[in-house]
Amino acid sequence: LRQDFIRTAHAKGLSRARVLMRHALPNAILPVIAMIGIDIGIFMGGIVIVESVFGWPGIGQLAWQAIQRVDIPIIMGVTLVSACAIVLGNLVADIATLFADPRIKVR
Template sequence: MLFLYIFAIKLAWFPIGGYGEFSNLILPALTLGVLGCGWYSRMFRSSMIEVLHQDFVRTARAKGLSNFQVITRHIIPNAILPIISMIGIDIGIFVGGLVVVESVFGWPGIGQLAWQAIQRVDTPIIVAVTLVSAFAIVIGNLIADLIAPLIDPRIDIKNM
């Protein structure tokens, strides 16, 4: 509601509701993105601090690599792995957040469909939405597991 008030009503940068155009997508996407932004940034910071104290970082600095090279080549790839796993797990939370975002921004979607089905006690639709959400969670976890070996070559995809 705050994004709607500031960016759509006060500043008039974006439309208040509707769907179908790119400008209608920005505020809902921003709302869903802000949902986990603080949590992921805090976890990434903790992960970075943990990786900073590892032996391979000390070795990389001893080899004469610049701070930028140490951070981009050694620290970030190792620190981002837990974040990628968390995002894969949190797909379900994002799907749950869709109900609120679709209601606020007036988007007809799976969240609205689920809410209307729950109100009408429409069991087949509730089961279908649950299955689609579960499928999204499984695919999100699969994608996270497939991205991890691309970032960290120590992870062997054959032994997964």
């Protein structure tokens, strides 16, 4: 909020809400959107621990049991599903970034 373009917007006489919504938010939301896309991978890694601790049936518990039994096809399948979730999360984050900031163009 101490950047020059924010001060300029205030100097033009814009209200505080208008400055925050039109000038500050689009610049501040981009790193948040990018981190959400990256966090999808972290969440997929944490599923194994959460499901093992609480005993919930799911893909994390399936992966853990497959690792203990050295069941290669299931390990490969879980890895493929996890990788697809990470790629999809990053794709959604990139598309959301396009909508959040009109200065970004697709080539």
